[in-house]
Amino acid sequence: xxxxxxxxxxxxxxxxxxxxxxxxxxxxxxxxxxxxxxxxxxxxxxxxxxxxxxxxxxxxxxxxxxxxxxxxxxxxxxxxxxxxxxxxxxxxxxxxxxxxxxxxxxxxxxxxxxxxxxxxxxxxxxxxxxxxxxxxxxxxxxxxxxxxxxxxxxxxxxxxxxxxxxxxxxxxxxxxxxxxxxxxxxxxxxxxxxxxxxxxxxxxxxxxxxxxxxxxxxxxxxxxxxx
Amino acid sequence: xxxxxxxxxxxxxxxxxxxxxxxxxxxxxxxxxxxxxxxxxxxxxxxxxxxxxxxxxxxxxxxxxxxxxxxxxxxxxxxxxxxxxxxxxxxxxxxxxxxxxxxxxxxxxxxxxxxxxxxxxxxxxxxxxxxxxxxxxxxxxxxxxxxxxxxxxxxxxxxxxxxxxxxxxxxxxxxxxxxxxxxxxxxxxxxxxxxxxxxxxxxxxxxxxxxxxxxxxxxxxxxxxxx
Numbered sequence: 001x002x003x004x005x006x007x008x009x010x011x012x013x014x015x016x017x018x019x020x021x022x023x024x025x026x027x028x029x030x031x032x033x034x035x036x037x038x039x040x041x042x043x044x045x046x047x048x049x050x051x052x053x054x055x056x057x058x059x060x061x062x063x064x065x066x067x068x069x070x071x072x073x074x075x076x077x078x079x080x081x082x083x084x085x086x087x088x089x090x091x092x093x094x095x096x097x098x099x100x101x102x103x104x105x106x107x108x109x110x111x112x113x114x115x116x117x118x119x120x121x122x123x124x125x126x127x128x129x130x131x132x133x134x135x136x137x138x139x140x141x142x143x144x145x146x147x148x149x150x151x152x153x154x155x156x157x158x159x160x161x162x163x164x165x166x167x168x169x170x171x172x173x174x175x176x177x178x179x180x181x182x183x184x185x186x187x188x189x190x191x192x193x194x195x196x197x198x199x200x201x202x203x204x205x206x207x208x209x210x211x212x213x214x215x216x217x218x219x220x221x222x223x224x225x226x227x
Numbered sequence: 228x229x230x231x232x233x234x235x236x237x238x239x240x241x242x243x244x245x246x247x248x249x250x251x252x253x254x255x256x257x258x259x260x261x262x263x264x265x266x267x268x269x270x271x272x273x274x275x276x277x278x279x280x281x282x283x284x285x286x287x288x289x290x291x292x293x294x295x296x297x298x299x300x301x302x303x304x305x306x307x308x309x310x311x312x313x314x315x316x317x318x319x320x321x322x323x324x325x326x327x328x329x330x331x332x333x334x335x336x337x338x339x340x341x342x343x344x345x346x347x348x349x350x351x352x353x354x355x356x357x358x359x360x361x362x363x364x365x366x367x368x369x370x371x372x373x374x375x376x377x378x379x380x381x382x383x384x385x386x387x388x389x390x391x392x393x394x395x396x397x398x399x400x401x402x403x404x405x406x407x408x409x410x411x412x413x414x415x416x417x418x419x420x421x422x423x424x425x426x427x428x429x430x431x432x433x434x435x436x437x438x439x440x441x442x443x444x445x446x447x448x449x450x451x452x453x454x
């Protein structure tokens with residue numbers, strides 16, 4: 001098996017049967033040693049973060065697959081902190097699709113003139129392009145289509161699927177008394193069928209979960225959700 | 228007549244008949260003494276810039292009114308550098324609607340991973356919110372609707388009208404051998420009828436016009452266009 005990509009929080013290996021293996025690392029995004037799911041840089045290393053992320057991802061993606069929501073997830077190996085996934089191509093150089101239930105983070109920094117911090121948002125979807133050099137700028141559906149990153153039809157699928165998946169995650173968190181503030185999803189096209197797939201992961205590393213006013217750290221989230 | 232607003236490039240007076248009077252100043256946007264139509268601050272004062280802006284605005288808005296494109300323009304007084312306009316309310320705290328024919332400026336800064344500098348764009352429309360403190364962030368149609376700034380139906384009108392007006396301006400420039408790179412329009416709702424109106428101005432101060440590779444300064448643009 002061949003290492004094909006070294007990411008911020010995962011290494012990617014190509015398997016001989018055409019699948020890929022994602023190895024979850026203990027590195028998490030943040031700045032100056034403080035975890036921030038919206039950050040662009042690896043801010044710190046938390047022992048056990050990789051396995052916790054994998055276990056949560058396996059939990060959510062198995063359920064999504066069962067519900068007929070297409071994901072790249074095939075199976076997981078908790079001993080090695082690895083996940084086997086279907087091959088997929090990303091849109092352009094990769095997109096982040098954010099679903100917001102509360103006005104916090106970069107949304108608040110941009111639109112603070114129109115919303116209060118923590119105000120409820122109704123599963124509001126927005127897209128940013130993955131571009132560390134340009135601080136992941138937000139992008140409109142029209143711009144995505146015009147730049148050839150995806151079509152307006154694909155955008156609508158992406159948006160509807162993001163709402164569906166995010167509401168499912170929010171409902172799972174609610175069962176444990178937690179509130180989902182926002183979540184960041186990634187999608188790609190199935191390398192064989194071109195179908196739009198949920199890729200990457202769903203874990204504490206790409207969402208903000210709260211219990212009342214208390215932010216729940218990624219490791220703690222995994223413990224609460226899988227207890 | 229009463230001064231009701233002091234803007235970066237215009238003062239606004241209320242007239243007794245319900246109309247408003249815009250007084251064009253010689254201040255133009257830019258940074259460090261260099262003119263930049265995309266800038267948020269007054270960068271310099273150019274003698275005659277106000278009158279030149281008014282004369283060009285009068286030229287474009289008269290033609291647009293004749294063509295049945297609704298604008299706030301009523302008439303102009305070149306001796307006083309003032310323009311009489313219909314009362315209008317802005318969307319939220321004001322929007323800037325940008326139409327791009329070439330990839331330059333903030334568009335290039337955001338999406339440089341996907342476009343080359345100066346690449347042709349087909350009258351591409353994007354919206355930013357006027358918010359100096361937050362550097363006029365771009366905003367999607369969905370966010371505008373969700374934040375109650377305008378409806379999706381109004382957004383479509385705004386977008387189609389922006390394309391129509393910008394293509395008209397580009398065609399007028401082309402008659403003089405000039406190329407329009409991008410233009411920034413403002414719209415509001417007619418205070419009486421709620422109809423969407425083109426407001427503010429169209430002049431060298433809110434567009435980038437080129438003759439070949441040479442940028443045409445606002446004062447020079449007015450001379451070329453109205454020669």
